[in-house]
Amino acid sequence: MPPVAPRSGDAIFANIERVNAELFTLTYGAIVRQLLTDLEEVEEVNKQLDQMGYNIGIRLIDEFLAKSNVSRCVDFRETADVIAKVGFKMFLGVTASVTNWDAEGTCCSIVLEDNPLVDFVELPDNYQGLYYCNILSGVIRGALDMVSMKAEVTWLRDALRGDDVFELQVKLLKQVPEEYPYKDDE
Amino acid sequence: MQFFGGSEISPSPPAPTASGNNGHMLYVFNRNGICLLYREWNRPLHTLNAQQDHKLMFGLLFSLKSLTAKMDPTSAEKGNLGVPQLPGQGCSFHSFRTNTYKLSFMETPSGIKIILVTHPRTGDLRESLKYIYNLYVEYVVKNPLYTPGSPIRSELFNTTLDQYVRGIA
Numbered sequence: 001m002p003p004v005a006p007r008s009g010d011a012i013f014a015n016i017e018r019v020n021a022e023l024f025t026l027t028y029g030a031i032v033r034q035l036l037t038d039l040e041e042v043e044e045v046n047k048q049l050d051q052m053g054y055n056i057g058i059r060l061i062d063e064f065l066a067k068s069n070v071s072r073c074v075d076f077r078e079t080a081d082v083i084a085k086v087g088f089k090m091f092l093g094v095t096a097s098v099t100n101w102d103a104e105g106t107c108c109s110i111v112l113e114d115n116p117l118v119d120f121v122e123l124p125d126n127y128q129g130l131y132y133c134n135i136l137s138g139v140i141r142g143a144l145d146m147v148s149m150k151a152e153v154t155w156l157r158d159a160l161r162g163d164d165v166f167e168l169q170v171k172l173l174k175q176v177p178e179e180y181p182y183k184d185d186e
Numbered sequence: 187m188q189f190f191g192g193s194e195i196s197p198s199p200p201a202p203t204a205s206g207n208n209g210h211m212l213y214v215f216n217r218n219g220i221c222l223l224y225r226e227w228n229r230p231l232h233t234l235n236a237q238q239d240h241k242l243m244f245g246l247l248f249s250l251k252s253l254t255a256k257m258d259p260t261s262a263e264k265g266n267l268g269v270p271q272l273p274g275q276g277c278s279f280h281s282f283r284t285n286t287y288k289l290s291f292m293e294t295p296s297g298i299k300i301i302l303v304t305h306p307r308t309g310d311l312r313e314s315l316k317y318i319y320n321l322y323v324e325y326v327v328k329n330p331l332y333t334p335g336s337p338i339r340s341e342l343f344n345t346t347l348d349q350y351v352r353g354i355a
Binding site for chain 1: 316328334
């Protein structure tokens with residue numbers, strides 16, 4: 001029986017259960033607002049958003065693998081392409097593009113032109129240090145962690161701070177191969 | 187806890203046959219060797235206690251995977267036997283059959299391994315294992331009360347799984 005081909009982001013997005021986009025945006029906004037009230041420090045909120053994203057990412061990877069049928073990516077280039085074309089499309093309904101590859105192929109930028117999280121959002125002056133979409137960097141980091149890739153994800157450009165697009169830099173730190181977990185041989 | 191109504195679990199399950207209980211046992215392991223789920227429907231002989239049984243099963247699959255990857259005649263690059271591989275990389279075996287049972291195996295790139303032991307005349311169960319993986323995602327991964335990496339204790343998941351396995355040819 002021939003293996004099932006991976007499905008494109010559009011095909012999966014059409015079949016998957018969706019929520020109202022405004023509900024999603026407003027819920028996220030309420031979460032960030034509440035975090036700011038509870039934690040008060042912008043750095044703390046950034047860290048907390050990243051941690052929340054990480055917890056989402058470790059579960060999201062299974063849903064992504066189950067619904068999209070992609071097999072193991074051969075190298076990091078393919079991984080980044082899959083994240084941008086299939087992953088973002090499937091979960092946020094937007095397509096991202098991958099640019100700025102470095103010489104070794106371990107570091108790239110994912111560029112998002114429109115971002116459903118930031119509709120209707122403006123950052124006031126006293127919160128300029130806030131990475132509003134930091135949950136996304138946590139999600140990518142968590143998901144890659146579960147497929148044995150340790151990565152570092154940072155924001156290069158943020159449209160809420162005056163740039164024109166959102167740009168995430170994803171840097172592969174190392175691949176962690178699977179080890180036999182039982183140390184004692186019984 | 188809301189019901190996941192309205193969305194089809196994809197891919198849709200292979201059509202069930204009239205025959206009864208065909209599955210013998212099911213194991214679900216994560217990448218650290220922790221047995222997340224062990225279900226038993228038809229197992230007349232128990233030789234080891236549960237702990238040892240799980241370790242044996244995990245060890246067996248780990249070694250078989252390594253062996254099949256190294257013996258692959260089509261792949262260009264081969265490390266030494268025993269060098270750890272990334273899950274899903276290289277060729278992976280999906281079943282073996284003896285005169286009394288057939289063991290079907292599926293591993294995802296995230297390290298989740300699903301093993302189903304059935305009667306020996308069972309056909310290719312790869313689609314069924316994918317469907318079970320989808321069930322795992324819907325009922326376990328999306329459950330906010332479930333801690334990833336701990337054994338699965340979900341009645342709903344067990345019931346749905348039982349119903350599905352009963353229908354596999």
